[in-house]
Amino acid sequence: MTHATPAHPTLVNPHDRAVALLTVAQLREREHAAQASLPAHTLMARAGAAAAHFLREQIVHAPSALSTKPVWFAAGPGNNGGDALVAAAALKRAGIACEVCMPVEVKPADARWALAEARAAGVPITQTPPASFDAYGWLVDGLFGIGLARALDGVFAELARLLSTRRRSDAHVLALDVPSGLDSDTGNVVGGGPAVRASHTLTFIGAKPGLYTGVGRDYAGAVSVAPIGIDTAVSLDSAEIAWLNAPALFAPFLPARDFATHKGSFGTLAVIGGDTGMCGAPILAARAALLSGAGKVNVGFLGSDAPPYDAPHPELMLHDAAKLPLDAMDAVAAGCGMGSSASARQLVERILRLDAAVLLDADALNLVARDAALAAHVSEHARTRRAPCVLTPHPLEAARLLGVDTAELQRDRLASARALASRFEAVVVLKGSGTVIAAPDARLAINPTGNAALATGGTGDVLGGIIGALLAQRLPPFEAALAGVYLHGLAADTLVAQGDGPAGLAAGELAPMVRRLMNRLFYAPKP
Structure with a gap:
């Protein structure tokens, strides 16, 4: 030869x-x-x-x-x-x-x-x-x-x-x-x-x-x-290059857990949602945020049937959403079970005017998709607050935001995520098999973790809570999205490897595993 x-x-x-x-x-x-x-x-x-x-x-x-x-x-x-x-x-x-x-x-x-x-x-x-x-x-x-x-x-x-x-x-x-x-x-x-x-x-x-x-x-x-x-x-x-998401892309941005830190060191998050009959969604997100390291977690409910406290996690502070002091928050995650009422729309507009880091999911995204004024506020948040929002749509929600059908959106998931990030000047988490994370500055990553165990109700709420907690801990929006998506999927992979899925895994089982993985991978004591 x-x-x-x-x-x-x-x-x-x-x-x-x-x-x-x-x-x-x-x-x-x-x-x-x-x-x-x-x-x-x-x-x-x-x-x-x-x-x-x-x-x-x-x-x-x-x-x-x-x-x-x-x-x-x-x-x-x-x-x-x-x-x-x-x-x-x-x-x-x-x-x-x-x-x-x-x-x-x-x-x-x-x-x-x-x-x-x-x-x-x-x-x-x-x-x-x-x-x-x-x-x-x-x-x-x-x-x-x-x-x-x-x-x-x-x-x-x-x-x-x-x-x-x-x-x-x-x-x-x-x-x-x-x-x-x-x-x-x-x-x-x-x-x-x-x-x-x-x-x-x-x-x-x-x-x-x-x-x-x-x-x-x-x-x-x-x-x-x-x-x-x-x-x-x-x-x-x-x-110009898309990356396979991995800890090297986000681990350097995780906060140190020094002896002298306190609950204020890790931020205050508000989870907003839960119209009547849907109060479980923000509870799932808030529990996930608590177990993902946020210092303090508030929940603001729109519905009339909100619980007075969360028995498994009384650390969560529950409020009527209209009375929650949003100006005191480091980050806000809004949309899970929020509904589409006029009060929901007003809350989203109010949130988008905050100086806090903002994540929009589920019903909040649907409100933005059909309201040009709200859409403009999403873009304005990046320009005036110097930090883009994080949007976490599944394919149907993403298609509504782009004004296309789902088949067209899925034809090229990377291009679609980039188009959304550019249009809204936001970090976009386009969920699905191989979740795509896109930043408005054209950075792009594909997440390799996760499996069919995530194909069940509530797992998206958990993801929103995890990313919200990381935003409250002052991670930049793109890195918070990378870390949240990676750990969320890795938790599902680990639980499946233990025999707890993919069939029948409940969304609420993810957050305790995310906590374990975060500590094992990033905070384990050095010998």
């Missing part, structure tokens, strides 16, 4: 790391710059070697029933198929049985070279898949990568369905670069066609946003990154 391939390629696990998420355009730019100074076929050789290394590591540590079975590759007609062929050749030379299904012979020059390598190594190559996959161990999706522009069809659509069916029966399915059929920028399925549902994805050069948001998390499975020798290092404050 005329190119160097590392004996042990670098593989990066993005777990708990602030990893740059690169769009197709950003990846192409870096790829073309690297190719200009490298011998022919180098990047494909490195990608294939990384895939082979990943598979060897998995096979070595697999139960014998899996480790003795051959690896089956599905190779597409482009460079993704070339990566699969190089990996198959490397495995064959390492003494691991493998087979390639290539319905259409590869076309690009690099992939033609890879095909010659596979043939020289003696890799069996067929045009049709087997009648059954029971004889195989790992199944590898090398059909299409980030360049796919239209829905999978014909034999490739059928292969995608076969691989996805096997994955649903707990088979080990590895996608090379991205699951075939998945848009690596948006996390949507290309053209509404089929896509491969993988258990693992080995993505090349850098991580992609579509692997972490939309349906991407479901299709990608566990993601590893193979940099293949291309430098993707960028500054954490770069506004």
Whole structure:
């Protein structure tokens, strides 16, 4: 060979790391710059070697029933198929049985070279898949990568369905670069066609946003990154790059818990909401705020059936919302169970005129969406108070704020979050699988924590309370949103790992786990 391939390629696990998420355009730019100074076929050789290394590591540590079975590759007609062929050749030379299904012979020059390598190594190559996959161990999706522009069809659509069916029966399915059929920028399925549902994805050069948001998390499975020798290092404050949310982005902003601190050191929060019949929502948010470290937590109810005190947490101070001294608050979280009455609208306007940090959720967002004057106040808050509001919409609420339908909003979650942040000059938390956090200065992050346990009533109220508490503790709005979303999702992940979900996890169970995680991760005594 005329190119160097590392004996042990670098593989990066993005777990708990602030990893740059690169769009197709950003990846192409870096790829073309690297190719200009490298011998022919180098990047494909490195990608294939990384895939082979990943598979060897998995096979070595697999139960014998899996480790003795051959690896089956599905190779597409482009460079993704070339990566699969190089990996198959490397495995064959390492003494691991493998087979390639290539319905259409590869076309690009690099992939033609890879095909010659596979043939020289003696890799069996067929045009049709087997009648059954029971004889195989790992199944590898090398059909299409980030360049796919239209829905999978014909034999490739059928292969995608076969691989996805096997994955649903707990088979080990590895996608090379991205699951075939998945848009690596948006996390949507290309053209509404089929896509491969993988258990693992080995993505090349850098991580992609579509692997972490939309349906991407479901299709990608566990993601590893193979940099293949291309430098993707960028500054954490770069506004052009989206980031995978991780403690490195927000931990430096958490307040110290010195011996000499007191309740005033950690701020006073007001949670406003709870119209008649909906008083549970602000109670959930306030409890979460208390357990997330706020010094003092007040609750202001709009409804006539508000409780006199909260028995599990009598530390919470409960009020009629109209009588609560909002001017004395460091932060206000408004909207949970607030309703849409005239008094609710007046309260939101009053809150937006405060010097305090402000979070708007749920009904407060719906009031803003249909009231141009309130919308203008949201933007004005950032300009006159020198701190943007935090908005925490789910997709339907976000669509109302943008004046589009939900399908259009979900078509590109990153662009939608950026548009909202720009329009309202606010920090936006666009909830959903792979929550997107966008700042008005164009900073963007995708959150990797959380699971289906959060698909139950009240979890959004808990999130609002956590972020509100962090705002009261004087975290900047963007970092408060990053921290709140990360810990909220991590609490759900931890509870599911303990067997307390995903089915049946109640929203109220999240806050005690958030408290435990905050203390364990950021405030544990140093030995």
